Amino acid sequence: MRCIKRQLDGRFDLMGAKPADSIIAARATLSGIYMALAWFDAGEAKKFGESLAQFFLEKIPKASQKGDKEFAKKVDYVLEKMVVQIVQFKAQHKLNTYKKAQLGNVFKWVLLDAGISADYADEMTTWLMKKIG
Known part of the structure; x- marks a missing residue:
């Protein structure tokens, strides 16, 4: 299980997360944005x-x-x-x-x-x- 540690400047750090995890998270975010924009593509x-x-x-x-x-x-x-x-x-x-x-x-x-x-x-x-x- 990963722990999320809040840093003093307000950013979050995924402790123990692999680089692939952040890539997957970024792709999921982009996929969600694309789906939201596709809803308006008429x-x-x-x-x-x-x-x-x-x-x-x-x-x-x-x-x-x-x-x-x-x-x-x-x-x-x-x-x-x-x-x-x-x-x-x-x-x-x-x-x-x-x-x-x-x-x-x-x-x-x-x-x-x-x-x-x-x-x-x-x-x-x-x-x-x-x-x-």
Whole structure:
């Protein structure tokens, strides 16, 4: 068993510790820091949100046809294709709350920047967030 001795200047000294112990401790600390930072790495989620919004915009006819039966069929078809993409992405990536929020935010802003009405963009983003889980 190792003893920890507190020195006068406030530092700690591991008495009887081998150099390998400090290397292992340093690696464990770096691993913990990396894991904490990786939690905030939402780059892949943002790219997916943008690509999903672009897919939606390319496949859906102009919003002026909203309410038309053919428009509704087209939207249903596109949403089914989007669900397939979402399932595949979720299988390959672990999404935490932060990454889900970033994905949804990018998706919504791409729709808004493309001229989709705010109400419809909110509706589509809500649908996406429910599908992501």
